[in-house]
Amino acid sequence: MQKTEGAAVFTASSDTPTPLRAILTLLAPVVVIAILYSGFLFLRENGNAPQMVKTIIAIIWGIGGATALFFVANGVVELLPIKWVARVQPFVFVGPALMLLTWYLAIPALRTLSLALVDDQTGQFTLDNFTSVFTERIMIEAWTNNLLWMLIGTTLTVVFGLLIAVLADRSRFERAAKSLIFMPMAISMVGAGVIWKFVYDVNPNIGLLNAGVTAAGGTAQPWLTLLQPWNNLFLILVLVWMQTGYAMVLLSAAIKGISDELLEAARVDGANEFAVFFRIILPNISGTLLTVVTTIIIFTLKLFDIVMVMTGGQFGTEVIGVRFYREMFVNNNPGSASAIAIVLLVAVIPIMGYNLRQFSRRDTF
Amino acid sequence: MNRQKRTAMILVNGILLFIVILWTIPTVGLLISSLRNRDDIRSSGWWSIIPNYGWSNTGEELPLPEGQTRDTPITIGSKTATFDEWRAGIDMGDGTRYVWIGTLRSGRIEIYRQQWMVNWNFTTDNYSQVLSGKEFEIRNGDGTISTVQGDDMSASFLNSLTVAIPSTIIPIMIAAFAAYGFAWMSFPGRRILFIAIVAMLVVPLQVALVPILRDYVSLELNGTFLGVWLAHAGFGLPLATYLLYNYISTLPKEILESAFIDGASHFTIFTRLVLPLSVPALASFAIFQFLWVWNDYFIALLFLGINRNNEVLTQRIANMVGSRGADWHLLTAAAFVSMLVPLIVFFSLQRYFVRGLMAGSVKG
Numbered sequence: 001m002q003k004t005e006g007a008a009v010f011t012a013s014s015d016t017p018t019p020l021r022a023i024l025t026l027l028a029p030v031v032v033i034a035i036l037y038s039g040f041l042f043l044r045e046n047g048n049a050p051q052m053v054k055t056i057i058a059i060i061w062g063i064g065g066a067t068a069l070f071f072v073a074n075g076v077v078e079l080l081p082i083k084w085v086a087r088v089q090p091f092v093f094v095g096p097a098l099m100l101l102t103w104y105l106a107i108p109a110l111r112t113l114s115l116a117l118v119d120d121q122t123g124q125f126t127l128d129n130f131t132s133v134f135t136e137r138i139m140i141e142a143w144t145n146n147l148l149w150m151l152i153g154t155t156l157t158v159v160f161g162l163l164i165a166v167l168a169d170r171s172r173f174e175r176a177a178k179s180l181i182f183m184p185m186a187i188s189m190v191g192a193g194v195i196w197k198f199v200y201d202v203n204p205n206i207g208l209l210n211a212g213v214t215a216a217g218g219t220a221q222p223w224l225t226l227l228q229p230w231n232n233l234f235l236i237l238v239l240v241w242m243q244t245g246y247a248m249v250l251l252s253a254a255i256k257g258i259s260d261e262l263l264e265a266a267r268v269d270g271a272n273e274f275a276v277f278f279r280i281i282l283p284n285i286s287g288t289l290l291t292v293v294t295t296i297i298i299f300t301l302k303l304f305d306i307v308m309v310m311t312g313g314q315f316g317t318e319v320i321g322v323r324f325y326r327e328m329f330v331n332n333n334p335g336s337a338s339a340i341a342i343v344l345l346v347a348v349i350p351i352m353g354y355n356l357r358q359f360s361r362r363d364t365f
Numbered sequence: 366m367n368r369q370k371r372t373a374m375i376l377v378n379g380i381l382l383f384i385v386i387l388w389t390i391p392t393v394g395l396l397i398s399s400l401r402n403r404d405d406i407r408s409s410g411w412w413s414i415i416p417n418y419g420w421s422n423t424g425e426e427l428p429l430p431e432g433q434t435r436d437t438p439i440t441i442g443s444k445t446a447t448f449d450e451w452r453a454g455i456d457m458g459d460g461t462r463y464v465w466i467g468t469l470r471s472g473r474i475e476i477y478r479q480q481w482m483v484n485w486n487f488t489t490d491n492y493s494q495v496l497s498g499k500e501f502e503i504r505n506g507d508g509t510i511s512t513v514q515g516d517d518m519s520a521s522f523l524n525s526l527t528v529a530i531p532s533t534i535i536p537i538m539i540a541a542f543a544a545y546g547f548a549w550m551s552f553p554g555r556r557i558l559f560i561a562i563v564a565m566l567v568v569p570l571q572v573a574l575v576p577i578l579r580d581y582v583s584l585e586l587n588g589t590f591l592g593v594w595l596a597h598a599g600f601g602l603p604l605a606t607y608l609l610y611n612y613i614s615t616l617p618k619e620i621l622e623s624a625f626i627d628g629a630s631h632f633t634i635f636t637r638l639v640l641p642l643s644v645p646a647l648a649s650f651a652i653f654q655f656l657w658v659w660n661d662y663f664i665a666l667l668f669l670g671i672n673r674n675n676e677v678l679t680q681r682i683a684n685m686v687g688s689r690g691a692d693w694h695l696l697t698a699a700a701f702v703s704m705l706v707p708l709i710v711f712f713s714l715q716r717y718f719v720r721g722l723m724a725g726s727v728k729g
Binding site for chain 2: 040043044051052054055058059062063066067070074078086087089090091092093094096097098100101103104105106107108109111112115160163164167168170171172173176177179180181182183184186187188189190191193194195196197198199201204205206208211241244249302304305308309321324325328329334337338340341342344345348349352353
């Protein structure tokens with residue numbers, strides 16, 4: 001935000017419009033809105049046009065519509081007297097963003113809070129929704145599991161990320177290795193869920209893990225279901241598989257930022273590689289390390305897809321994210337769901353606030 | 366010293382190779398399995414495409430010796446063993462292995478011989494069955510033919526495109542306008558409004574979902590593409606505005622000044638000058654947002670879940686896990702179809718992709 005102070009702010013200048021142009025500009029919004037509305041009706045009706053055609057029309061309608069609205073709004077504003085252009089035009093630029101955010105985040109946060117404070121049946125003020133977030137048996141299970149995800153998932157991700165970053169830094173195959181480790185980040189958590197369900201399949205002719213276990217003389221195990229509480233660990237490994245690439249990329253960039261002279265000086269003084277790592281590299285990347293840790297903690301707090309696809313939260317693998325979904329859409333308890341969301345918000349704020357502070361110090365692009 | 370360095374090098378590359386293989390195997394297994402036919406997947410693991418030395422059925426068999434009991438040793442050929450041992454298989458010492466198949470009274474003895482085996486039966490049938498919505502005839506193991514409904518993933522693929530492309534471009538456009546407005550235009554409340562937008566980054570999705578869903582039901586937006594676009598735009602805006610502001614506000618002031626002196630309006634400067642200059646930032650964020658939307662399951666489930674015609678890939682696969690959990694030949698193909706676009710984006714635009722993901726990782 002400091003930059004805003006320094007940035008020059010210009011006042012608008014525009015030519016006085018001719019009457020003809022004025023009429024056309026005023027006509028444009030009517031035409032655009034009419035076209036957009038008929039497009040909306042066409043798309044909602046789901047007629048029997050081939051799907052490819054509908055896809056193309058929908059994409060053009062969406063993107064073209066948003067663009068056209070900006071142009072039309074600006075055209076109308078620029079018809080105003082110059083003094084008014086300068087006053088109104090900024091809101092053509094920032095207005096849509098402010099409106100969307102008010103509708104989608106600011107007001108809903110308040111409405112969710114009020115829903116959470118009201119009993120679903122009676123409509124009376126109550127704090128029961130919040131107490132049940134911390135006392136219900138299934139919620140305690142969910143919190144315990146989330147804690148497990150947070151501790152084990154974050155630790156493993158960061159350790160692997162750091163190990164790979166350090167190793168890759170010394171290898172000739174750095175680029176290839178890094179891109180293969182990073183690849184799981186590109187795919188969806190649903191896709192990753194399928195990949196790992198396949199690895200964990202109980203049939204040793206299908207699941208790689210059980211094939212290994214039986215080949216070594218053991219018996220095949222139902223890793224995701226009956227093996228409680230260890231099944232949580234096998235779910236957490238999916239997260240580690242997906243997020244290690246992220247940790248690696250950030251940590252690797254931080255390690256490369258340490259000056260070569262510093263490392264060289266330590267080595268000349270006789271420090272071995274372990275001493276260099278613990279005494280020089282680690283302290284120098286502590287800022288990035290914290291960013292990675294906080295980001296993954298937030299990720300584990302909101303976790304939904306992996307558990308939903310792989311176990312549906314059954315067999316003792318419930319987590320808060322899945323609980324929220326079930327309260328809202330299966331049990332039809334908007335009050336309880338809202339209370340979970342608010343608790344999540346309160347839990348995330350301090351971590352996120354810290355993260356944002358770090359983030360604003362970093363060059364982004 | 367030199368030798369020590371070389372051992373260190375081998376150690377480093379060895380561990381790295383091990384980890385890379387560990388990380389890649391699950392995806393490779395999925396790809397290979399998606400190309401194998403149904404019966405092969407059920408009877409042998411995908412790793413049997415690697416040539417392996419083992420016992421393989423020679424096709425020869427012997428009749429069962431008659432009148433045996435479970436408790437007394439049975440002699441076949443040169444060896445004597447109990448029934449259970451025969452069932453597990455006995456090495457005959459001449460390079461063959463006899464295995465008793467079936468029960469004590471009925472069955473056969475199969476002869477196995479050690480040799481190199483490989484199973485390279487690849488097929489694209491799984492993909493055609495998964496992609497098409499038509500009915501398919503499949504031949505079962507016992508020779509009967511049954512028809513199954515295809516999974517119509519091509520429809521979900523088009524739906525994913527319909528969701529992802531506008532959900533990427535619309536928020537970026539809105540955010541770029543806003544970023545320019547906050548960086549270069551003067552209006553009351555500029556600073557406080559910008560801080561308010563960035564503060565929205567802390568709000569987790571879950572907090573907003575219940576009220577928005579109610580709005581959608583009353584506005585009849587539930588289950589429509591427009592609803593999902595707006596939702597993705599709303600949730601993506603804080604980060605997009607913040608990142609683009611960081612970029613646009615650092616553009617050289619002189620360029621904008623000279624354009625102003627030439628009489629250009631804010632709108633012209635933005636569309637003709639600022640947008641083209643911001644392409645690197647726009648591209649990085651676009652890739653992040655595109656993948657985020659393409660891979661999203663949660664928002665699609667909530668806002669499109671009601672309308673089966675508009676189902677996207679992630680929803681379709683999650684449903685298949687429930688309904689076809691044991692049909693691995695289809696699940697693997699379906700998962701790979703959904704990964705295709707992200708993987709192409711990843712391998713062709715890796716630099717932008719990494720930058721976008723690093724910058725975008727704080728998104729809620």
